[in-house]
Amino acid sequence: MAAKLLANGRRPTSAREYGPMLALALITPFVMLLFGGFLYPVGALLWGSIFVPEATLANYARILHEPLFLLVLWRTFEIAFVVTALALLLGYPVALAMARVSGRSALLIAACVLIPLWTSVLVRSYAWIVLLQRNGLVNNALIETGLTDAPLRLLYTQGAVIAAMTQVLLPFMILPIYSVVRNIPDDLVRAARNLGAGSFQAFVRVTLPLSFPGVSAGVLITFILSLGFYITPALLGGPSTLMMSTLIGQQTTELLDWPFAGALATTLLFATLLLVIVFRRALALNKGFELG
Amino acid sequence: MANADLVLAEQAAREKRPLAINAATLLASVAIGLILLFLLLPTLIVIPMSLGTSAYIEFPPHGLTLRWYEAYFTDPDWMAATWFSFRIAVATTGSATIIGTLAAVSLVRGRLPGRELLRALALAPLIVPHIVIAVALYLVFAPLGLTGSFYGFVIAHSMLAVPYVVITVSAALQRFDPNLELAALNCGATRLQAFLHIVLPNIRPGVAAGAVFAFLASFDEATVAFFISGVEGKTITRKMFEDIDFNLTPLIAAVATVLTVVSLVLMSTIEIARQRSGQGRLG
Amino acid sequence: MDGASVSVHGLGKRYGAVRAVKAVDIEVRPGEFLSLLGPSGSGKTTLLMMIAGFEIPTEGSMRIGDRDVTYVAPNRRNIGMVFQRYALFPHMTVADNVAFPLRMRKVEKTEIARRVANALALVQLQDFGKRFPSELSGGQQQRVAVARALVFEPPVLLMDEPLGALDKKLREQMQIEIKRLQQRLGVTVIYVTHDQEEALTMSDRIAVMRNGSLEQIGSPTELYDSPATPFVADFVGKTNFLEAVCQSCNGSGLEFGLGQSGFISLKDCPPNLTTPPRPGEKMRLGVRPEAIRMACPGDSDDRTLNGVVEAVIFVGSFRTFLVRLTGGELVHVQASTDHDMTQPNEGDRVGLTIPGQAVQIFRERRQ
Numbered sequence: 001m002a003a004k005l006l007a008n009g010r011r012p013t014s015a016r017e018y019g020p021m022l023a024l025a026l027i028t029p030f031v032m033l034l035f036g037g038f039l040y041p042v043g044a045l046l047w048g049s050i051f052v053p054e055a056t057l058a059n060y061a062r063i064l065h066e067p068l069f070l071l072v073l074w075r076t077f078e079i080a081f082v083v084t085a086l087a088l089l090l091g092y093p094v095a096l097a098m099a100r101v102s103g104r105s106a107l108l109i110a111a112c113v114l115i116p117l118w119t120s121v122l123v124r125s126y127a128w129i130v131l132l133q134r135n136g137l138v139n140n141a142l143i144e145t146g147l148t149d150a151p152l153r154l155l156y157t158q159g160a161v162i163a164a165m166t167q168v169l170l171p172f173m174i175l176p177i178y179s180v181v182r183n184i185p186d187d188l189v190r191a192a193r194n195l196g197a198g199s200f201q202a203f204v205r206v207t208l209p210l211s212f213p214g215v216s217a218g219v220l221i222t223f224i225l226s227l228g229f230y231i232t233p234a235l236l237g238g239p240s241t242l243m244m245s246t247l248i249g250q251q252t253t254e255l256l257d258w259p260f261a262g263a264l265a266t267t268l269l270f271a272t273l274l275l276v277i278v279f280r281r282a283l284a285l286n287k288g289f290e291l292g
Numbered sequence: 293m294a295n296a297d298l299v300l301a302e303q304a305a306r307e308k309r310p311l312a313i314n315a316a317t318l319l320a321s322v323a324i325g326l327i328l329l330f331l332l333l334p335t336l337i338v339i340p341m342s343l344g345t346s347a348y349i350e351f352p353p354h355g356l357t358l359r360w361y362e363a364y365f366t367d368p369d370w371m372a373a374t375w376f377s378f379r380i381a382v383a384t385t386g387s388a389t390i391i392g393t394l395a396a397v398s399l400v401r402g403r404l405p406g407r408e409l410l411r412a413l414a415l416a417p418l419i420v421p422h423i424v425i426a427v428a429l430y431l432v433f434a435p436l437g438l439t440g441s442f443y444g445f446v447i448a449h450s451m452l453a454v455p456y457v458v459i460t461v462s463a464a465l466q467r468f469d470p471n472l473e474l475a476a477l478n479c480g481a482t483r484l485q486a487f488l489h490i491v492l493p494n495i496r497p498g499v500a501a502g503a504v505f506a507f508l509a510s511f512d513e514a515t516v517a518f519f520i521s522g523v524e525g526k527t528i529t530r531k532m533f534e535d536i537d538f539n540l541t542p543l544i545a546a547v548a549t550v551l552t553v554v555s556l557v558l559m560s561t562i563e564i565a566r567q568r569s570g571q572g573r574l575g
Numbered sequence: 576m577d578g579a580s581v582s583v584h585g586l587g588k589r590y591g592a593v594r595a596v597k598a599v600d601i602e603v604r605p606g607e608f609l610s611l612l613g614p615s616g617s618g619k620t621t622l623l624m625m626i627a628g629f630e631i632p633t634e635g636s637m638r639i640g641d642r643d644v645t646y647v648a649p650n651r652r653n654i655g656m657v658f659q660r661y662a663l664f665p666h667m668t669v670a671d672n673v674a675f676p677l678r679m680r681k682v683e684k685t686e687i688a689r690r691v692a693n694a695l696a697l698v699q700l701q702d703f704g705k706r707f708p709s710e711l712s713g714g715q716q717q718r719v720a721v722a723r724a725l726v727f728e729p730p731v732l733l734m735d736e737p738l739g740a741l742d743k744k745l746r747e748q749m750q751i752e753i754k755r756l757q758q759r760l761g762v763t764v765i766y767v768t769h770d771q772e773e774a775l776t777m778s779d780r781i782a783v784m785r786n787g788s789l790e791q792i793g794s795p796t797e798l799y800d801s802p803a804t805p806f807v808a809d810f811v812g813k814t815n816f817l818e819a820v821c822q823s824c825n826g827s828g829l830e831f832g833l834g835q836s837g838f839i840s841l842k843d844c845p846p847n848l849t850t851p852p853r854p855g856e857k858m859r860l861g862v863r864p865e866a867i868r869m870a871c872p873g874d875s876d877d878r879t880l881n882g883v884v885e886a887v888i889f890v891g892s893f894r895t896f897l898v899r900l901t902g903g904e905l906v907h908v909q910a911s912t913d914h915d916m917t918q919p920n921e922g923d924r925v926g927l928t929i930p931g932q933a934v935q936i937f938r939e940r941r942q
Contacts (some may be wrong), residue, residue: 005467007842011508013630013631013633014629014630014631015474015477015628015629015631015648015649016470016474016629017402017403018397018398018399018401018402018403018483018538019403020402020404020405021403022398022402022483023398023401023402023403023404024398024402024404026394026396026397026398026402027395027398027399027402028388029391029394029395030391030392030394030454030458031410032396032412033447033450033451033454034393034413034416034451036447037429037447037450038416038420038425038446038451040432041425041428041432042420042424042425042428043433044428044431044432045424045427045428045431048431067535082486085405090327090330091327093320093323093327094324094327094328094331095325097320097324100465108328109324109328112328112331112332113328113331114559115332115335115556116331116332116334116335116564118508118555118556118559119335119512119541119551119552119555119556120512120514120529120551120552120555121512121514122512122514122529122532122533122548122551123333123335123338123512123548123551123552124334126338126532126536126544126545126548127333127334127335127337127338127548128334129536129540130337130338130341130545131333131334131337137337153447164334165358167330167331167334167571170327170330170331171331197546224419224421227421228420228422228423228424229421229423230421230422230423230426230514230515230518231514231515231518232532234533235533235537244423245423247419248423248424248427249423249427249519250301252427252430252519253430258431261427261431262427262431265423265424265427265428266424268421268423268424269420269421269424272419272420272421273419276419335672394578401696431605469660469662471658471660471662472662472664472665474627474629474649474658474662474665475658475662475663476675477628477629477648477649477650477652478627478628478649478650478652478655478656478724479650479675479723479727480650480653480676480679480680480727481650481653481675481679482650485679486650490664490674493666494665494666
């Protein structure tokens with residue numbers, strides 16, 4: 001029996017790889033799912049934002065002209081930026097510690113990073129509500145230590161959203177940095193010390209620059225996730241903290257202005273894609289973020 | 293990687309160093325401890341919350357009781373939502389694992405025209421914000437009356453879950469020696485036989501990990517579920533969302549705890565299995 | 576088991592612009608042990624992969640027995656293969672590994688058990704059936720691979736540098752075992768290796784490959800005594816090369832001048848030259864180190880080449896002398912460590928005698 005002839009009359013050249021026919025067959029279910037569950041709906045979204053009820057770019061114009069929406073756009077980026085910066089500030093030391101200690105401490109730190117990662121965003125956002133309520137943990141602690149007399153209004157503020165988003169996204173910043181720092185050979189720091197560098201100098205001149213790829217990956221992932229976050233701002237935010245995602249939700253379910261919601265969503269999508277492309281070009285990252 | 297030497301050397305050096313350095317290390321440890329607390333507290337606080345006696349949320353809880361769990365398990369709406377989510381998650385796990393494994397095999401071992409593009413597309417659902425997907429699906433489902441439909445959910449969640457399966461199975465395939473497949477062919481096996489008898493048993497951990505991710509990606513998923521839930525077909529996450537807004541009681545803490553426990557148990561299982569097979573921590 | 580013949584006609588493999596194998600013709604006789612010998616990149620492994628069916632040739636054809644198998648799928652060729660790193664299935668026991676080909680052929684269960692036991696006994700691993708490959712040493716894994724390849728009694732067995740990962744002593748032991756097994760079973764073996772000693776030890780015939788082409792095919796003796804090209808002369812065993820000019824070629828023999836170093840005479844024109852050399856023609860002479868005799872200058876009347884010993888290398892059973900001839904060429908001379916004879920030291924002058932029949936003549940100039 002001869003090896004299968006391909007449609008174009010040529011034969012496969014090597015048994016190491018599956019021939020194109022078989023490979024295409026294997027990936028067809030996925031392509032179909034992608035089309036039905038993703039490409040078609042998103043395409044329809046884009047279509048609807050331009051061609052419904054008549055062909056116009058008015059929806060996009062609204063985003064750019066009405067001050068409310070520009071404000072929302074700006075706020076979204078601002079919050080994403082602040083969250084990313086905070087996550088970097090808080091996450092870098094943890095990643096460093098995780099990579100440098102060993103034994104029980106390492107396990108403990110890993111657990112503290114992974115457990116939040118493995119729990120649902122909804123659960124964690126809910127927990128923040130519990131923490132920031134009038135008679136929640138934070139207010140109780142503040143009152144008991146005498147820092148304030150009456151419970152503060154912490155919920156539904158921008159601060160609450162930022163704090164919660166930072167906590168939710170922190171593991172996404174820590175893990176890429178950790179995995180890069182972990183691979184820096186110990187000998188490099190020792191060599192620097194041997195050559196006369198103090199601890200801090202060795203860190204700044206050796207570890208820090210070498211951790212850069214991990215930092216970039218972490219920053220990219222955290223920023224992109226912040227842009228599109230829905231659950232946390234929806235639960236913890238108020239009218240004064242309207243972000244792109246919650247605005248889109250509002251337009252879809254409350255105001256029922258679907259074409260406009262489509263325009264907003266498409267804008268968000270393209271902003272995200274643009275960021276990914278720019279970052280990838282700048283840093284030649286070619287691996288997807290590995291989970292678990 | 294293990295810094296026992298460095299730690300010892302540093303400890304030795306520390307004995308000769310001035311007090312200032314010790315203070316710095318202590319400060320650093322405290323700071324990191326606080327950050328870790330920041331990470332962990334909002335995650336685990338739901339557990340003691342769910343055991344408190346008072347009717348509204350408070351911490352620390354005054355007494356211990358299981359009445360919220362009782363309320364949860366006896367409430368028909370909650371049970372319906374839980375069962376709905378569970379069924380969807382199981383179906384999603386099945387379909388995403390199969391579709392994702394086949395796709396991973398094709399992407400890693402197949403001579404595919406446009407392979408790079410397909411690889412990028414395979415990971416696209418991870419990059420696209422869930423709100424965009426949620427709204428897009430809602431706008432397709434709502435006019436057709438498909439909100440709350442079981443199959444609509446399975447399609448949506450499978451699409452979200454497949455990238456995870458593709459990632460884990462691809463990694464397992466790349467670690468797998470291609471010569472073993474050739475040896476199997478030489479022994480007389482067809483491609484299918486070689487895959488079933490030789491490849492699959494050896495990539496089982498990757499497939500299993502992918503399946504767990506798929507399950508959690510569906511069960512825990514909140515954004516898309518919020519938008520495409522209907523009156524009849526409501527997921528546990530959607531109901532949680534609603535009740536947080538309108539009906540905030542410690543019962544929600546009980547539900548949250550259940551969700552958390554399920555996630556933690558499943559993910560720990562994978563992690564332990566990975567440690568056993570000697571693959572090291574965290575990828 | 577009866578070995579089958581393997582014939583390859585004009586078989587070639589091209590990867591884009593690179594021709595890994597260029598139109599090779601080989602006829603392997605039934606029951607023969609043929610080695611494909613060559614440096615890395617010579618195409619020997621690619622050729623073996625084509626015979627196994629893992630690579631499809633871009634030109635030419637091949638037959639096993641009287642069956643055309645050029646495009647037959649690898650799982651339908653019914654040939655055994657031992658991979659370089661054994662390729663044992665890690666999730667199966669040794670017995671299950673060996674049983675796998677029989678399972679694929681839908682052999683009945685008790686028959687499988689019997690044949691697996693036989694195969695394991697053949698490689699002296701009777702009691703290892705329940706172990707897993709990870710629990711075995713390299714040598715043991717290799718034997719399991721051989722057992723798996725032979726359990727279904729194929730007419731042809733392919734081996735891709737199977738002993739490369741083993742240490743020297745174990746390798747030598749396995750070479751003997753494999754050869755013995757092959758002779759006992761009568762299976763045709765095609766064996767890829769880059770180790771010329773291994774090829775010389777085990778093979779009935781050797782096919783020397785270089786840059787995708789077949790340089791020469793013949794028995795070990797033929798290759799050693801009558802290499803067709805300088806490459807073969809230096810790849811199979813060691814050869815000293817000397818640039819010479821033909822002084823005369825007539826009925827009384829050939830004479831070659833080596834510049835300042837002297838002359839070499841031969842009685843007859845060697846068989847590998849299609850036309851006898853013309854006077855004045857530049858040629859390359861090859862001589863094996865062990866064929867050269869050393870004597871103190873002036874000791875004998877024969878024509879000798881004079882030189883000075885630059886270094887002496889002790890190799891155990893013999894010594895290698897590096898001799899710098901008067902004309903500047905460096906020659907390796909091998910002499911067994913004979914404690915009775917006096918052997919030259921560093922710095923001594925020596926006269927080298929080269930018997931005519933030990934000289935190989937090549938037209939190919941130095942590249």
